[in-house]
Amino acid sequence: MSGHGEQERQLFELGRLVKAGLTQPLSLMRRGGVGRILAVRSSDGDREVERGLLEMGFVEGACVEVLHYGLLGRDPLAVRINQTMTVALRRGEANAVLVGPLLDQTADARSSASQEGRPL
Amino acid sequence: MTAGTLAAEGFRPLRIALVGPPNSGKTTLFNTLTGGRQKTANYPGVTVERKSGRLRTPVGHTVELLDLPGSYSLRARSPDEAITRDVVLGRQAQEGLPDAVVCVTDATNLGQHLRLLLELRQLGRPLILALNMMDLAQKRGCEISTEALSRQLGIPVVTTVAMRKSGVRDLLGQIDTLLNQTPTGGGAAAIDDWVEPSPDAIRAYHREVERLLPEAVVREGAPERLTRRLDRVLLHPVAGPLILIALLFLMFQAVFSWAEAPMDWIDGGMAGLQQWLSAYLEESLLKSLLVDGIVAGVGGVVIFLPQILILFLFILLLEDSGYMTRAAFLMDRLMSAVGLNGRAFIPLLSSFACAIPGIMAARTIAHPLDRLVTILIAPLMTCSARLPVYILLIAAFVPATTVWGGIGLQGLVMFGLYATGIVGALIVAGVLRLTLLRGGRQPLLMELPSYKWPNPVNVLLGLWERAKIFMRRIGTIILSVLIVLWFLSTFPAPPDGATEPAIYYSFAGLIGRALEPLLAPIGFNWQIAIALVPGLAAREVAVAALGTVYALSGDEGTVVEALTVTLAQSWTLATALSLLAWYVFAPQCLATLAAVRRETNSWRWATFMFVYLMTLAYIAAFVTYRVALALGGG
Ligand SMILES: Nc1nc2c(ncn2[C@@H]2O[C@H](COP(=O)(O)OP(=O)(O)O)[C@@H](O)[C@H]2O)c(=O)[nH]1
Ligand SMILES: [Mg+2]
Numbered sequence: 001m002s003g004h005g006e007q008e009r010q011l012f013e014l015g016r017l018v019k020a021g022l023t024q025p026l027s028l029m030r031r032g033g034v035g036r037i038l039a040v041r042s043s044d045g046d047r048e049v050e051r052g053l054l055e056m057g058f059v060e061g062a063c064v065e066v067l068h069y070g071l072l073g074r075d076p077l078a079v080r081i082n083q084t085m086t087v088a089l090r091r092g093e094a095n096a097v098l099v100g101p102l103l104d105q106t107a108d109a110r111s112s113a114s115q116e117g118r119p120l
Numbered sequence: 121m122t123a124g125t126l127a128a129e130g131f132r133p134l135r136i137a138l139v140g141p142p143n144s145g146k147t148t149l150f151n152t153l154t155g156g157r158q159k160t161a162n163y164p165g166v167t168v169e170r171k172s173g174r175l176r177t178p179v180g181h182t183v184e185l186l187d188l189p190g191s192y193s194l195r196a197r198s199p200d201e202a203i204t205r206d207v208v209l210g211r212q213a214q215e216g217l218p219d220a221v222v223c224v225t226d227a228t229n230l231g232q233h234l235r236l237l238l239e240l241r242q243l244g245r246p247l248i249l250a251l252n253m254m255d256l257a258q259k260r261g262c263e264i265s266t267e268a269l270s271r272q273l274g275i276p277v278v279t280t281v282a283m284r285k286s287g288v289r290d291l292l293g294q295i296d297t298l299l300n301q302t303p304t305g306g307g308a309a310a311i312d313d314w315v316e317p318s319p320d321a322i323r324a325y326h327r328e329v330e331r332l333l334p335e336a337v338v339r340e341g342a343p344e345r346l347t348r349r350l351d352r353v354l355l356h357p358v359a360g361p362l363i364l365i366a367l368l369f370l371m372f373q374a375v376f377s378w379a380e381a382p383m384d385w386i387d388g389g390m391a392g393l394q395q396w397l398s399a400y401l402e403e404s405l406l407k408s409l410l411v412d413g414i415v416a417g418v419g420g421v422v423i424f425l426p427q428i429l430i431l432f433l434f435i436l437l438l439e440d441s442g443y444m445t446r447a448a449f450l451m452d453r454l455m456s457a458v459g460l461n462g463r464a465f466i467p468l469l470s471s472f473a474c475a476i477p478g479i480m481a482a483r484t485i486a487h488p489l490d491r492l493v494t495i496l497i498a499p500l501m502t503c504s505a506r507l508p509v510y511i512l513l514i515a516a517f518v519p520a521t522t523v524w525g526g527i528g529l530q531g532l533v534m535f536g537l538y539a540t541g542i543v544g545a546l547i548v549a550g551v552l553r554l555t556l557l558r559g560g561r562q563p564l565l566m567e568l569p570s571y572k573w574p575n576p577v578n579v580l581l582g583l584w585e586r587a588k589i590f591m592r593r594i595g596t597i598i599l600s601v602l603i604v605l606w607f608l609s610t611f612p613a614p615p616d617g618a619t620e621p622a623i624y625y626s627f628a629g630l631i632g633r634a635l636e637p638l639l640a641p642i643g644f645n646w647q648i649a650i651a652l653v654p655g656l657a658a659r660e661v662a663v664a665a666l667g668t669v670y671a672l673s674g675d676e677g678t679v680v681e682a683l684t685v686t687l688a689q690s691w692t693l694a695t696a697l698s699l700l701a702w703y704v705f706a707p708q709c710l711a712t713l714a715a716v717r718r719e720t721n722s723w724r725w726a727t728f729m730f731v732y733l734m735t736l737a738y739i740a741a742f743v744t745y746r747v748a749l750a751l752g753g754g
Contacts, residue, residue, distance in 0.1 A: 040319075047318075047319050049563055051317075051318075051319050051322060052197070052563055053565070054319055054322040054326070055192045055235075055322060056192065056232075056565050056567065057231075059322075059323060059326045060323070067348070067351065067355070068355040068356075068357075068449075069357060070449070070450070070452065071357040071358065071360075071361060072453040072454070073453060075452075075453050075456075076449060076452050076453065076462070076564050078351070078355060078449060078568055081232070082231055083343045084228065084229045084231055084232065085229050085231075085232045085567060086347075086351075086567065086568040086569075086570075087565065087567055087568065088448075088449045088452070088462075088564055088565070088568055089563065089564050089565050089566075090452070090456070090563060092563070093563045093564070
């Protein structure tokens with residue numbers, strides 16, 4: 001359970017990344033791109049999309065890698081989560097997932113993650 | 121008193137449910153544990169298949185095992201997931217709470233699969249965690265401490281390798297231990313209090329898993345590489361669709377070429393049976409019913425069993441290996457253009473064998489509208505029952521010449537008929553989505569499991585199940601239709617000095633002739649009109665009916681040969697093309713309509729389907745006939 005302070009820290013971190021232009025929705029990531037999920041939010045009233053995404057492993061803090069795009073309109077996408085599970089989803093849903101850089105931003109951590117290294 | 125002794129004293133068999141995410145190995149485990157002692161039935165009202173089987177534990181308890189549809193969460197999103205939830209919560213009428221639940225998880229994907237276990241644990245009912253696919257986990261160098269996990273979770277944890285007898289020994293032992301314990305009787309309150317988890321509750325489960333895993337996972341394995349490598353080709357934006365098309369082509373090629381020999385055997389067997397009955401029985405009404413009505417009719421349907429099984433063999437292989445979800449991935453964009461979900465690809469593919477399993481497979485589609493559209497267009501996929509009519513008419517009217525270097529014109533026409541059905545289905549889906557069935561779409565969100573070698577036991581048991589369902593259909597619906605048909609086309613008997621074949625004077629003849637004016641604009645003569653009457657109930661009987669109308673007799677093979685000649689002489693090309701167009705669309709299958717009624721729980725959609733298909737068939741036949749006439753096909 002993350003405490004109140006933890007939550008505030010995360011929000012602050014999120015704001016910093018957004019300002020620095022380091023975040024983007026999952027739907028806009030290029031093929032082969034990796035990142036860490038910062039937020040999962042859906043605009044629909046009953047938060048159905050959000051729950052669906054969470055149940056398939058798209059949760060704040062998880063590491064994602066975009067593996068494949070469909071031919072037409074780059075839709076749908078196949079995304080690897082935490083190096084273990086691959087999930088197909090449409091751009092519409094992928095829009096609800098905000099992704100930032102991997103937190104341990106050293107160059108070698110990033111490259112080792114994209115080379116199927118140790119799960120994060 | 122323990123649960124075990126309760127059962128031993130004969131109160132009721134102990135029931136254990138297998139619950140887990142899709143592709144965690146539930147069905148494999150179920151098959152290994154129960155062997156052939158399993159049966160598939162339907163849950164009342166909802167017709168989600170209920171697979172149950174018996175097993176004996178080492179200590180000697182008899183257990184009834186339930187294989188439930190896969191689900192990532194108890195919060196159900198589709199009709200089949202709702203069954204899992206209802207059984208686990210004891211809300212399924214006539215089922216009652218299972219005595220214990222075995223949560224099956226993929227040990228190579230524990231991080232995602234443990235959440236369901238945490239949800240189940242909340243219910244406070246007897247629960248065992250099975251870490252399945254332990255062989256794969258070990259191969260990757262992954263090591264998990266079951267003791268640590270068991271201590272943390274407070275429930276028994278075992279490792280399994282689902283397809284090996286030796287791989288399920290621990291699980292059986294643990295089931296015995298659990299059954300010998302005094303049931304705590306707890307959990308009733310927790311179960312009644314169950315509510316769908318909110319997004320934040322799911323996040324809390326995620327955090328709980330993150331806390332648990334580091335202590336249980338002694339060594340992380342290397343990630344799987346083969347699947348990534350294969351997907352680089354199979355999901356490639358250009359190569360992927362091409363490979364899918366090639367696979368489908370191979371599949372249909374196999375359906376036709378491999379099935380030829382077994383179909384000949386069945387044909388020969390049925391002809392032999394007919395001859396034997398004819399020689400053995402005296403001339404009587406009973407003989408007529410048996411020989412002309414039942415044996416000929418059943419033979420005309422059983423003959424499709426090889427084609428259906430070959431098609432399902434491919435479907436089961438594609439499913440078990442993990443490719444099917446890739447096909448859904450590749451097709452999703454195309455299908456979403458007409459408002460369908462990529463998942464609909466799987467039911468629609470099954471519909472090429474027979475619309476009924478296709479319609480039932482649509483249960484995996486969560487959104488009610490998506491699912492309804494899929495069900496409504498499933499009959500437009502060319503099922504194998506249309507083939508005899510296609511083959512007959514093509515043989516009679518399309519010259520066996522080749523066009524464009526080697527491609528046979530006959531094959532091309534056949535391909536055109538398949539394509540017409542598919543294009544028609546896409547258009548219908550698009551129109552429905554813009555008119556009657558507007559509104560919310562289901563997200564795709566689908567796991568692409570890692571590739572595995574298909575398990576032969578799974579595939580064989582799956583085929584056996586399909587064969588049983590098909591034969592049961594023949595024994596029930598088709599048999600009754602055939603008897604009614606025989607009655608309609610035999611009575612009343614023709615008057616003395618009749619000039620037309622006997623069927624002309626029968627009830628079927630009366631109905632057919634009454635329909636004739638309605639069918640004249642699309643070029644159908646009274647013979648076709650009469651043959652359509654039985655064909656409306658089950659389209660595969662139409663060829664036999666045409667044989668009767670043209671007063672041809674003999675076993676099936678000779679009738680078809682003679683029909684080819686007769687039709688080529690007595691019909692115009694325009695009429696033949698019109699009938700083909702009719703057959704692409706016409707709803708000529710009572711069993712399909714019954715399946716739609718069952719699956720949608722209302723006659724409304726079954727009626728709607730009948731009406732829209734009939735209208736399409738009439739329009740298609742009319743246009744085809746008129747165009748063909750104008751082009752000189754009269
Ligand atoms: N190597 C290995 N493969 C397994 C094991 N259990 C299941 N499989 C395979 O995993 C795939 C999915 O299994 P299935 O029983 O259909 O999963 P379900 O969706 O949970 O019913 C199939 O190809 C099985 O052959 C296991 O313990 N080890
Ligand atoms: Mg299964």
